[in-house]
């Protein structure tokens with residue numbers, strides 16, 4: 001058995017929703033487009049899962065955060081897909097792909113063929129087992145990648161009021177979940193191997209601000225070590241976390257955020273890979289001209305740095321998806337994808353934005369004991385990255401703009417004293 005479509009989007013996450021909207025704007029006909037997703041719900045704004053979804057009061061729930069509300073666009077509910085003649089094949093895992101024959105095989109045994117495929121399979125959370133620790137299946141050990149994970153996390157939080165949570169990992173998931181658990185009146189200890197939180201992005205000075213802020217909210221940090229095993233009760237529930245440095249932390253629940261791996265396995269050996277993702281050109285087209293890749297799974301040329309990168313953030317998922325559809329539907333008028341990498345986070349009442357690249361020398365500015373501070377990164381004589389906590393809309397726009405211009409910087413001391421006013425003057 002089988003079905004045939006002109007366009008198939010494989011994956012039903014952020015990129016998929018934005019691609020669907022772009023297809024309709026460019027005039028796709030009823031029955032031409034199909035979305036296949038392992039998830040049982042229509043595409044939604046994944047960032048909500050570690051923020052609004054975990055609030056104790058009036059938490060965000062679907063359908064409120066279906067794509068594309070995150071970018072102030074239309075909200076695409078299942079009804080919207082129906083009205084636009086887009087086939088949503090949900091709760092369906094694709095188990096193999098044949099790019100030469102242009103077919104996908106689902107776990108239910110259906111073959112779906114396409115003329116053009118957009119791969120938007122995102123990524124999966126790394127499991128503790130991959131680091132030699134068992135216990136991920138225990139009911140009070142939580143990961144956070146999709147709605148099923150988020151529901152499990154909410155259940156664990158609800159049965160842990162005023163209890164102890166151990167968070168494994170000091171990255172995005174660790175920091176955002178720690179804040180959400182504190183808001184839910186849970187005692188939080190964060191454990192990570194590095195000397196500071198958010199090591200992939202923050203400088204030690206920036207990290208120290210957030211760690212102090214979290215400590216003031218009651219969060220404890222155990223740094224420079226990893227967990228080696230769990231202690232379980234007779235029901236298979238985790239009761240404590242054992243660390244390499246010999247510490248034992250009692251735990252009513254555990255949240256694990258130790259990074260992701262892009263979902264590329266269907267295409268290994270069929271498409272060219274780079275940086276752990278599917279290598280694409282500036283049109284988001286892979287080494288097979290009928291296959292495009294977008295979002296977390298795509299490794300694409302970042303014009304600003306003349307380098308191929310894979311980004312794991314929502315802004316690039318949204319924009320790369322729209323760009324791929326533009327390249328498919330209007331190839332003559334579509335240039336190469338050009339985006340300034342943009343990351344952000346919101347925790348407690350804090351909020352930061354980052355643009356560009358965090359390489360070279362960091363120049364800090366602002367009041368680190370107050371609410372507004374930041375940093376520029378200067379590499380090979382040019383400003384290449386900007387971070388700002390507590391900015392206004394105009395200030396964030398200014399650091400985005402200055403980063404996109406990559407200006408020459410001769411005097412780091414002068415840049416430091418000018419601080420935010422340097423960006424605001426442009």
Ligand code: FDA
Nearest residue numbers: 011012013014015038046047094121122295296312313314
């Ligand atoms: P995404 O993961 O969204 O979707 C992939 C889809 O493919 C899923 O529906 C999956 O089920 C499906 N799929 C995979 N393999 C399949 C198969 N074989 N068959 C069928 N379906 C398959 N970023 C940011 O900039 N700011 C933020 O605040 C946050 N916050 C945040 C919170 C949380 C909890 C997470 C997990 C992530 C974020 N992010 C973020 C990152 C951001 O959400 C991420 O970059 C985008 O979701 C990537 O979009 P994609 O569509 O590429 O993958």
Ligand code: NAD
Nearest residue numbers: 131168169170171172173174192226257258259312344345
């Ligand atoms: P991450 O890469 O941000 O952080 C992983 C962290 O895991 C590291 O910082 C390290 O502290 C820790 N770690 C690594 N190995 C470990 C080990 N063996 N034991 C203990 N700790 C270990 O990944 P994440 O926090 O899992 O986030 C997953 C994905 O979700 C990322 O793609 C991220 O971009 C995305 N996300 C983004 C946002 C945002 O942009 N605001 C928010 C949430 C999630």
